[in-house]
Amino acid sequence: MKYDVVVIGSGMSGMIAAAKAVSRNKNTLIITKGQGILPLTTGCIDIWGYQVNNPKAPALNPYEEIQRLAACKPEHPYARVLDVLPESIDFLKKILKNSGYSLTGSIYSNQKVLTALGTERVTALAPESMVVKDFARLKRIIAVGFNRYPDFFPQMFLDNLNTIIPQAAKIPVLIDLDIKETVRSNHLSLLLERQDILAKVEEQIRVQLLQHGIENKHYDDSMLIVLPAVLGKNPGSQVAKRLRSNFNTQVIGVPGLPPSIPGEHLQQALMIFLKRQGVEFRHNSEVVGDIRENGKITYLSVKDSTAIFHSVEAGSVILAAGSFIGGGLTAKQDSMLEPIFKLPVINPRHVGEDVPFLSLEGQGFLEAGVEVDDKLRPLKGIDNLYAAGSILAHGNYASEKSGLGIAVATGYKAGSLA
Amino acid sequence: MMVVNKTKVMVIGGGTTGVGIIRDLALRGIDAVLVEQQDLAHGASFRFHGLLHSGARYAVNDFSAAKECIEENIILKKIASTCINNSGGLFVQHKTDRDEYIGEWLRGCSEAGIEVKEVSIQNVLNENPAMSRDLKRIYSVPDGIIDGARLVWANVYQAMEYGARVLTYTKLSGIYTANGKVTGAEVINTLTGQKSNWECETIINAAGTWADEVAKLTGIELNVTKNKGTLLVFNQRLTQKVVNRLRIPDDGDIIVPHHTVTILGTTSVNTDEPDSAKPTSGEVQILLDAGRELFPEIDNYRLLRAYAGVRPLYAGNGEVKDDDGRDISRDFRIFDHAHNGLNGFISLIGGKLTTYRMIAEKTVNYVCKTMGIKKKCQTAEIPLVDSKRLLTMDGKVNKFAVRYGIRGEMIQKYLQQNPEKEITLCECEDISFAEVEEVASWKSTNNLDDLRRKTRIGMGTCQGLYCSFRSLGSAWNAMKNKPQHPLRQLVCFLEKRYKGQKSVLWEAQIKECELTLGIYSTIFNLERVEENSEV
Numbered sequence: 029m030k031y032d033v034v035v036i037g038s039g040m041s042g043m044i045a046a047a048k049a050v051s052r053n054k055n056t057l058i059i060t061k062g063q064g065i066l067p068l069t070t071g072c073i074d075i076w077g078y079q080v081n082n083p084k085a086p087a088l089n090p091y092e093e094i095q096r097l098a099a100c101k102p103e104h105p106y107a108r109v110l111d112v113l114p115e116s117i118d119f120l121k122k123i124l125k126n127s128g129y130s131l132t133g134s135i136y137s138n139q140k141v142l143t144a145l146g147t148e149r150v151t152a153l154a155p156e157s158m159v160v161k162d163f164a165r166l167k168r169i170i171a172v173g174f175n176r177y178p179d180f181f182p183q184m185f186l187d188n189l190n191t192i193i194p195q196a197a198k199i200p201v202l203i204d205l206d207i208k209e210t211v212r213s214n215h216l217s218l219l220l221e222r223q224d225i226l227a228k229v230e231e232q233i234r235v236q237l238l239q240h241g242i243e244n245k246h247y248d249d250s251m252l253i254v255l256p257a258v259l260g261k262n263p264g265s266q267v268a269k270r271l272r273s274n275f276n277t278q279v280i281g282v283p284g285l286p287p288s289i290p291g292e293h294l295q296q297a298l299m300i301f302l303k304r305q306g307v308e309f310r311h312n313s314e315v316v317g318d319i320r321e322n323g324k325i326t327y328l329s330v331k332d333s334t335a336i337f338h339s340v341e342a343g344s345v346i347l348a349a350g351s352f353i354g355g356g357l358t359a360k361q362d363s364m365l366e367p368i369f370k371l372p373v374i375n376p377r378h379v380g381e382d383v384p385f386l387s388l389e390g391q392g393f394l395e396a397g398v399e400v401d402d403k404l405r406p407l408k409g410i411d412n413l414y415a416a417g418s419i420l421a422h423g424n425y426a427s428e429k430s431g432l433g434i435a436v437a438t439g440y441k442a443g444s445l446a
Numbered sequence: 447m448m449v450v451n452k453t454k455v456m457v458i459g460g461g462t463t464g465v466g467i468i469r470d471l472a473l474r475g476i477d478a479v480l481v482e483q484q485d486l487a488h489g490a491s492f493r494f495h496g497l498l499h500s501g502a503r504y505a506v507n508d509f510s511a512a513k514e515c516i517e518e519n520i521i522l523k524k525i526a527s528t529c530i531n532n533s534g535g536l537f538v539q540h541k542t543d544r545d546e547y548i549g550e551w552l553r554g555c556s557e558a559g560i561e562v563k564e565v566s567i568q569n570v571l572n573e574n575p576a577m578s579r580d581l582k583r584i585y586s587v588p589d590g591i592i593d594g595a596r597l598v599w600a601n602v603y604q605a606m607e608y609g610a611r612v613l614t615y616t617k618l619s620g621i622y623t624a625n626g627k628v629t630g631a632e633v634i635n636t637l638t639g640q641k642s643n644w645e646c647e648t649i650i651n652a653a654g655t656w657a658d659e660v661a662k663l664t665g666i667e668l669n670v671t672k673n674k675g676t677l678l679v680f681n682q683r684l685t686q687k688v689v690n691r692l693r694i695p696d697d698g699d700i701i702v703p704h705h706t707v708t709i710l711g712t713t714s715v716n717t718d719e720p721d722s723a724k725p726t727s728g729e730v731q732i733l734l735d736a737g738r739e740l741f742p743e744i745d746n747y748r749l750l751r752a753y754a755g756v757r758p759l760y761a762g763n764g765e766v767k768d769d770d771g772r773d774i775s776r777d778f779r780i781f782d783h784a785h786n787g788l789n790g791f792i793s794l795i796g797g798k799l800t801t802y803r804m805i806a807e808k809t810v811n812y813v814c815k816t817m818g819i820k821k822k823c824q825t826a827e828i829p830l831v832d833s834k835r836l837l838t839m840d841g842k843v844n845k846f847a848v849r850y851g852i853r854g855e856m857i858q859k860y861l862q863q864n865p866e867k868e869i870t871l872c873e874c875e876d877i878s879f880a881e882v883e884e885v886a887s888w889k890s891t892n893n894l895d896d897l898r899r900k901t902r903i904g905m906g907t908c909q910g911l912y913c914s915f916r917s918l919g920s921a922w923n924a925m926k927n928k929p930q931h932p933l934r935q936l937v938c939f940l941e942k943r944y945k946g947q948k949s950v951l952w953e954a955q956i957k958e959c960e961l962t963l964g965i966y967s968t969i970f971n972l973e974r975v976e977e978n979s980e981v
């Protein structure tokens with residue numbers, strides 16, 4: 029059978045592209061090798077973090093910054109999608125809501141989210157379970173760690189927080205769930221869904237706080253209880269809400285080392301939506317090449333998990349295969365490639381550059397990728413191929429804080445055109 | 447007022463040579479202190495190949511070196527067994543290697559007392575299927591694999607137990623003399639800037655690549671050739687034994703499996719900048735080209751990192767033969783600067799890791815003679831970790847004693863008190879929370895990078911992706927009281943790990959690097975923390 033639109037990749041860009049295409053009544057298929065970066069992310073949608081003219085200062089309004097960016101860097105992926113930018117973010121919020129998941133925030137302002145390291149990150153949309161009402165009014169911060177859980181360290185979190193929220197008293201708490209092996213994020217998030225376990229956690233927090241002279245009467249909105257971001261396994265989980273209402277304080281889960289439960293929530297919510305809309309999936313399948321006729325791709329060649337090859341007939345194709353992690357780009361000793369269509373890959377900043385690993389200008393290799401025109405078409409001469417997400421050249425998601433924002437906006441536009 | 451400390455002998459330099467000397471002095475009961483400008487083993491001793499030479503490599507070109515190597519090889523396997531994997535080594539002749547060399551080589555080995563046996567190519571290929579089919583002959587030799595960092599620390603822990611003092615991040619800044627004789631030294635703590643004075647009778651300059659700078663403090667010129675060697679680290683064990691190329695020593699001749707990785711090296715080029723020696727992409731290519739002849743699939747193995755070490759070579763008496771330094775004997779020389787009119791100041795240049803104990807013995811023998819001390823060397827008899835401590839109650843080898851020498855006991859104790867800390871912190875190298883937390887609390891651990899050299903966190907596949915965050919977090923209370931701000935330590939750690947990956951950023955390694963950036967830049971926003979606060 030023939031699909032109107034075939035999307036390669038099931039990261040954020042591929043899923044949004046498919047969602048948009050299916051909303052236009054296109055018969056849509058996603059072919060995907062792996063899961064993409066989404067389950068590793070914090071679950072926050074970064075759109076644009078810092079000011080174009082002063083990369084040390086947080087951007088107050090990402091949308092305005094991106095307009096400024098487009099004026100001075102017309103090759104940036106955002107410059108190709110200015111026309112649909114706010115609309116694409118609304119679209120994302122709408123489909124998430126449809127799956128019972130919600131993100132707070134908008135494209136017109138940024139917010140600050142605390143991390144498991146005790147640093148703050150700037151982002152546009154965040155899961156409710158990460159949002160703190162007002163840093164300045166916090167009087168007490170309680171950081172809750174778990175015995176044999178290797179990825180959250182209350183004292184480190186609290187000490188680093190001193191530069192961000194100096195006024196609040198800070199108290200570490202350690203929960204013992206009496207488990208004799210390493211507890212991983214996935215396991216912990218499942219455990220916390222259980223009423224009895226959650227009650228045990230609550231109880232231990234209260235007892236330990238009492239030892240610090242904190243009694244029930246102190247529990248109010250100026251108190252923030254911080255756990256690692258493991259507050260429930262499912263996207264619609266009520267764990268954070270339950271803790272909030274039981275304690276009558278603010279409660280958040282802070283993102284840290286992958287795998288990330290909030291990242292998985294986002295992925296699951298999108299997946300639920302797509303399946304409901306009738307988008308088809310071929311998981312564990314890799315697109316390895318194509319057949320062209322008269323300047324159009326007609327068939328994709330697909331290798332499935334048992335190494336059997338199939339061909340898939342496509343009306344148009346959206347390449348959303350990601351950067352190096354996803355496999356949309358690969359690097360050899362002396363060159364970079366786009367392995368499916370052999371599109372030219374440009375590496376704009378390379379040539380002997382020597383910047384520190386962590387720096388404001390970011391690592392050059394993240395800016396490598398394929399170049400596209402205003403319709404997100406990478407190749408002159410192929411009319412029905414579009415590219416979206418981190419495979420695009422010239423963006424630098426790590427230093428710009430723009431990853432999922434670019435994926436949403438370019439995916440949306442590709443899905444509108446394909 | 448500056449405090450004045452007293453000792454008899456001060457040793458400069460915390461590489462294998464320096465720690466060998468401090469151990470030797472301590473075992474003879476001579477009061478001594480060692481100062482090292484950075485962490486121990488930060489110079490060549492940690493950035494080397496990990497090969498315990500049998501001497502076979504030198505059998506043709508440097509007979510005395512070959513002899514010394516095999517003698518020390520046997521001694522070290524006895525006294526430093528915890529730091530050595532007695533794997534054995536192979537010398538393989540590729541079809542492009544000259545036959546004439548073999549006769550000479552066999553003769554050299556036999557005269558030096560190196561046990562060589564021809565082995566069946568088929569058997570070797572069965573055990574090491576990744577090896578080339580283009581091999582003509584293979585010989586086995588008693589090479590071994592040695593963990594440089596463990597060796598250094600094991601020497602130091604024992605020396606300290608015998609009363610020696612060891613000061614890391616301490617740089618010699620001045621030498622006091624009176625009447626043509628050393629009377630003391632001024633040292634400076636490189637982390638705090640604090641200075642202190644020492645009275646001493648003898649200073650032994652074992653500063654390796656930096657030995658000329660040390661000598662210059664007294665106005666004495668010392669000729670040290672600095673020779674850079676680049677090595678590649680692969681993410682798996684390509685062989686079980688050390689593999690050497692059976693030919694006149696050249697680039698990329700030696701392949702050493704090490705813990706979970708394999709190290710291929712080395713190149714050889716003289717350099718003027720020992721502090722900033724970096725592998726070049728040309729060197730990486732040279733090594734891959736050489737490695738490909740023995741391991742045809744080498745380009746398909748995941749390359750973790752490339753690094754460069756600098757060897758100090760003796761270059762006196764116009765013995766230098768050519769530009770790449772390989773023809774200079776790497777044997778060591780003792781210089782008594784009494785010849786320059788300064789008594790009590792001795793410099794050492796050269797030497798190999800395999801012969802570090804013997805160099806120390808000869809040096810300390812000499813120093814004893816000049817100081818009129820009559821005490822016998824015991825370093826060849828007393829093991830670094832005695833069997834009582836090495837074996838558990840039920841006769842098994844105690845893994846903490848292997849990793850941490852006599853300090854393994856402290857880890858054991860910490861674990862008994864905190865049994866929940868048995869869980870794994872670093873999956874790549876199988877290191878527990880207990881190890882990291884205990885080692886972090888030691889005074890000689892000043893930052894995450896020091897912790898890495900002692901525990902091997904960050905050395906495996908993930909190159910610190912998970913374990914740098916976890917180490918900092920679990921040992922937070924110790925790490926936050928170190929001289930360097932803990933987040934600064936984290937940034938430096940990641941930077942150093944990146945430095946090694948930079949010249950091999952392709953295939954799987956660029957993904958790993960993107961992931962590390964995703965975590966520390968995208969998730970933790972670490973580059974901005976740095977900019978905005980006074981860390």
Ligand SMILES: Cc1cc2nc3c(=O)[nH]c(=O)nc-3n(C[C@H](O)[C@H](O)[C@H](O)COP(=O)(O)OP(=O)(O)OC[C@H]3O[C@@H](n4cnc5c(N)ncnc54)[C@H](O)[C@@H]3O)c2cc1C
Pocket residue numbers: 036037038039040041042059060061062063064065066068069070071072073074075286313314315316348349350351353354355356368416417418419425429430431432433435960961963964965968969
């Ligand atoms: C650790 C980490 C944390 C991050 N955190 C955040 C965050 O909190 N907020 C944020 O906004 N951004 C974050 N980012 C950046 C952001 O995640 C990425 O920019 C974004 O997810 C890219 O999405 P994508 O759809 O373009 O690519 P990907 O998510 O990489 O998806 C590519 C997909 O293509 C598939 N694929 C590749 N080749 C083929 C083929 N030949 N055939 C079939 N399928 C193929 C892959 O399997 C995968 O499913 C983070 C990045 C990292 C690395």
